[in-house]
Amino acid sequence: MKKYLLISLLTCLLFIPTLHAKTPAIADKARYDPMFVPIDILLFRPLSLATTIAGSALFIAVSPFTALSSIAPPHDAFERVGDIFVVLPATYTFMRPIGDKRFTRNYD
Secondary structure: OHHHHHHHHHHHHHHOOOOOOOOOHHHOOOOEOOOHHHHHHHHHHHHHHHHHHHHHHHHHHHHHHHHHHOOOOOOOHHHHHHHHHHHHHHHHHHHOOOOEOOOOOOOO
16 A cells, blocks of 8 residues: 555656746836835825725716817727726726836736
8 A cells, every 4th residue: 555655646746847946026126125015005005095086086077078078089088087087096006016116007
């Protein structure tokens, strides 16, 4: 019995993929700062959530004016206003990694 157990364990070890040590992608010093993490969690995330909610309300409030400005070409006024008031704050709040000091729109 021990012989079959040893053979099966050695066979399983052969099929385990080797993990290579690799520098994590977040190790970029310009983007990640461990001292910024508590400030980010306690201050910036709640403020950006409030900004997202206020931007959504403001987007609804200015939508009649946006509809009027959308009459003339190009017809992308709703997209632009929604991007500024809702999408950018929501991206900053929910898509940005914790501790990331920079704000770029490329969080895909």
